[in-house]
Amino acid sequence: MVEQHQQELKKQLWNIANTLRGNMSADDFRDYILGLIFYKYLSDKLNRYADELLSEDGIQFAQVDEKTDEGKEILGAIKEEALDKLGYFFKPSELFHVVAQAGVDGEFILDDVRDVLNDIENSTMGADSADDFNGLFDELDLTSNKLGKTPDARNKLIAKVLEHLDNIDFHLESSEIDILGDAYEYLIGMFASGAGKKAGEFYTPQMVSKLLAKLVTMDNPNLKSVYDPTCGSGSLLLRVAKEANNPDLKFYGQEQNPSTYNLARMNMIMHDVHYSRFDIQNDDTLEQPAHIEQRFSAVVANPPFSADWSANPLHLNNERFSDYGKLAPKGKADFAFVQHMIHQLDDNGTMAVVLPHGVLFRGAAEGHIRQHLIKEKNYLDMVIGLPANIFFGTSIPTCVLVLKKNRKADDDVLFIDASQYFEKGTNNNVMRDADLKRIWDAISTRKNIDKFAFVASPKKLKENDYNLNIPRYVDTFEEEEIVDLSVVSAALVSIDRKILTTDMEVKGFCEELGIDVPFEVKR
Template sequence: MTETNVQQHQQELKKQLWNIANTLRGNMSADDFRDYILGLIFYKYLSDKLNKYANEILSEDGVIFANVNATTEDGKEILEAIKEEALDKLGYFFTPSELFHVIAKAGENGEFILDNVTQVLNNIESSTMGADSAEDFNGLFDDLDLTSNKLGKTPDARNKLISQVLKHLDNIDFHLESSEIDILGDAYEYLIGMFASGAGKKAGEFYTPQMVSKLLAKLVTLNNPKLKSVYDPTCGSGSLLLRVAKEANNEDLQFYGQEQNPSTYNLARMNMIMHDVHYNRFDIQNDDTLEDPQHIDARFDAVVANPPFSADWSANPLHLNNVRFADYGKLAPKGKADFAFVQHMIHQLDDNGTMAVVLPHGVLFRGAAEGHIRKHLIAEKNYLDMVIGLPANIFFGTSIPTCVLVLKKNRKHDDNVLFIDASNHFEKGTNNNVIRESDLERILNAVTKRENLSEDELKKFAHIATQAELKENDYNLNIPRYVDTFEEEELVDLAAVAKQLVDNDKTMLETDKTIADFCAELGIDAPFEVKG
């Protein structure tokens, strides 16, 4: 499949998926229909994947999986053999009668299918019991409640709606035979993005805009493209982890993440599977990362995150005895957990790894405990490598300006910190500003050249700050202290204007021009209305 064909298929797929979403949109909030549409898309994906895999196994015998009769002895024997293979390769199994196409056709023919769909989803999960994939499939469909009144007031109304959705989905070809395995995954991320934009702040919590994800992924893979592991302590839907995989040169990359919201945690696991990440290659956990970290003893080559901005946390004094926070002497404030996430991420970072995190601008200059922690990171640990200022209003649900901090335990440029001010480089969008490819390239150019940047490249965009400068500023990292972006306004020479007016006044006596005419020529407003 050529790149052009892939793009065309992606656009058509996105269009159809959004039309299906609109089938549900009128019945419920964006947050609710997100769970239904993505859950059913995932069922469709699992079904198509299993059907394709089983047919490959059966091809030598001339048997088609969908035609295997589960009630005969031969059929049972065939299905048992396929189940064993599928659990190892795919991590799940279900019978031909439970394939998405079969259920969708039954619904199209007017049959009541809600109970069947619910049973299939339960069977998918139960098929993994005792298998290595059990943890990754456990509770995946918990948010798909087909008895909810959100789908309709009566069972028949709910059945009609779900049947319509399944019919539309059944007509979509996911092109699983293509080597471009991200065709569905990209559309899936598109839907997540659309849901985030439609649902506001709540949805935005689990979605990082694509260009921001790409920036973080580029930053952590720049000098380590063959990294073996990546970790996101607030992984949301998992798109940031998957973006790192696109930049890393390792097909066996291991993914680790933690997400507090149960629904979003399910999305992350679905997203991994839909991007063809084998269940043995990802470990996503559901819990509060700051209070109950699930990977505390592990260290990772790359750590990335877009934590919830200025979130609440316990700030329990007992945390000062925790290995993640003890060395700093102070905890992040109860109502601003930003530095708590930074400290946690540093703890999980391998000695030769790189971490990149998106944070609100306040972390750069707020004082008290945050100022103390910031100074410790710079003066005592010397972990801070870069500060990148991003444009305002690029995240769903908040218009505040943000920044990216890049930290390393073993820094190549250990005597300075690179500051980049990219806040004025964006395209204004309808609801949110957008970082363009050219804006991203300008940032990465400054990162790669660093100490070899020309005066023109440094001017109003970047600055190399020495340790002495940082100390002189009392470790306040507010970007305007280091990058001068001030634009001087063109001043009007009032004396020259006055002289010109006098000259014009003399000229007016010899012409039929008005004061307004002369003022227009000078590009200024007339001081008063002149009546003839």
């Protein structure tokens, strides 16, 4: 029943988004539809919570008169409780259903929507939740021409969105709380698939997220904290929570893109993560790290592949990079992210990061850093090759590196080549549950598997000059079948005789009918 409810909810939300966005790009409409779904979620949650508080008085939150002294007193008491429990508050007249109904009645509601979104944010000023709600709705520009050329056209579109969303029952039992959050992530993924690289930069495919989450919780299911330096919409952090065994897990992340940063905070709240349990910051992680003094039980990331960064020589004085002696190239920040993540990892933690294949074998500064990580630090634990074309917006093959700080000197490195195990999709290849299980079985046994996995000793890595290119370790070469030319020759002679026999049969048949043979028969 729960799964059916979830699938129906996903279908409804995507149909609304697809129907109403018109000529607007998926990437542009994303911020509006997801922001308004979030408004409805906050509204329904506040309404239920306030009704519980007022149940003994026999009244409902929507019935409180905001203009009377008694009503103001009641709302003041509810606000105090709501800010502590939920982190936000707004008035009954600002409930989603009230505003949506006004739109159905033909009223101009754009100003009302803008005001309530501002009031939600303003209600948190001075509260512990202020940082998590600050600027949360900045990307919902209700004056944008993308919504329509005139105020009336924009109002009509927003009114339709609210009307459709108001007709969906979002009420969920506490045990089903993730249904809406998962539907929200489904929408993020659907928008990402339709919006190309820009959206793909903040969305990690489900199976890849699941793999990373299982990797960092494998030896520590009770981990206390998880950190993602390029957290995007936050889906990877939330995936770790599903694999972990700690309901009080704390989430930390940083995201450079403002709209995606807002999306990550919304996503946390939609998954019922209390504002005190997450700390998501908006800035460039490599240049302005927000959590530099903290260490985390698990670190996961899907950084933008081969991104530009400053590579400022002053970074060599930074404790994240100083020990390596060289910086990642200006046009390829991949190893800069790896170094940053290692710095944030605690001594008993595990980190897993998705990177382009080039990090395995590129030379110069990257080769130097790679060798230092393996030879001097001994942090590398696994290299997993993934199929090509599984990320939105790019078809390049990728890999997962797993690193730990608590490895022993003679510990081996596990190489897995999972590049050939996937289902071919319309736009992107897809990793299946069976493909993930194949990888996980190899990790669990940590033994050589013909054409799939290889356990490399420190000596083997040294022999390869610390080049991690997977074919150097996992032999996937398939021998070509040897062709016996005498067999081929005999087959050709047989075919030729068959043709001749057939020609003679046709000649005889034609002679019986008294007609000309349509070709010359050669012996």
